[in-house]
Amino acid sequence: MVITLYADRHFPDIADIAGQLARALASRDTALSVALLASPGPIAVAPDESGRVAIVDVGGSSDVGAFLRELAPRYAITVVALGGAPNERVLAALDASHRVLLVSDPSVASLRATQRTLKLCASLGYGSDKVAILLHGFADDTALAPAEAAAALKREIFGVLPGPAADSAWRETSYLRLAERLIAQP
Numbered sequence: 618m619v620i621t622l623y624a625d626r627h628f629p630d631i632a633d634i635a636g637q638l639a640r641a642l643a644s645r646d647t648a649l650s651v652a653l654l655a656s657p658g659p660i661a662v663a664p665d666e667s668g669r670v671a672i673v674d675v676g677g678s679s680d681v682g683a684f685l686r687e688l689a690p691r692y693a694i695t696v697v698a699l700g701g702a703p704n705e706r707v708l709a710a711l712d713a714s715h716r717v718l719l720v721s722d723p724s725v726a727s728l729r730a731t732q733r734t735l736k737l738c739a740s741l742g743y744g745s746d747k748v749a750i751l752l753h754g755f756a757d758d759t760a761l762a763p764a765e766a767a768a769a770l771k772r773e774i775f776g777v778l779p780g781p782a783a784d785s786a787w788r789e790t791s792y793l794r795l796a797e798r799l800i801a802q803p
Contacts, residue, residue: 618694619685619695620716622718624719624727625731628722628727637778638696641793718750719749721751723755731770735770735772750767752774753780776798
């Protein structure tokens, strides 16, 4: 299964989110191997102690879709982190993905970018079975609540992850819940 986390703008936490999710997915099943990719280039996430989380550099691969299909037999799950404006590589990765998690933070700019990406995904024929919303950095003290983000996006929120400043136990639990939900839904 290929899971792509995508933010249609500069999103510095996207690689961290992908790394945390990859570790949570690998921890759910001792036989599960997870590949972690980020574009552009490699990211600073170390494999877990068991070595089940591998970091794979997309590198200069011009055909990201073929690259992801090539990884499928080697890893049960591949987590891809992408950020920035849609381009051919982004669209190829989205096409090759089983699940696309559009990552948004509580800022107006991020929510607008997510709205644009939802429209793009709809125009590409991706349904709600493939595309879901993942909120990051929403907390009690943010100006916008997840329910308000859902109303603005006119979509159900698939998951909410606390930001890097949140309690580590709460962050870990949030990623584990997200991992369980992703594994449960093919």
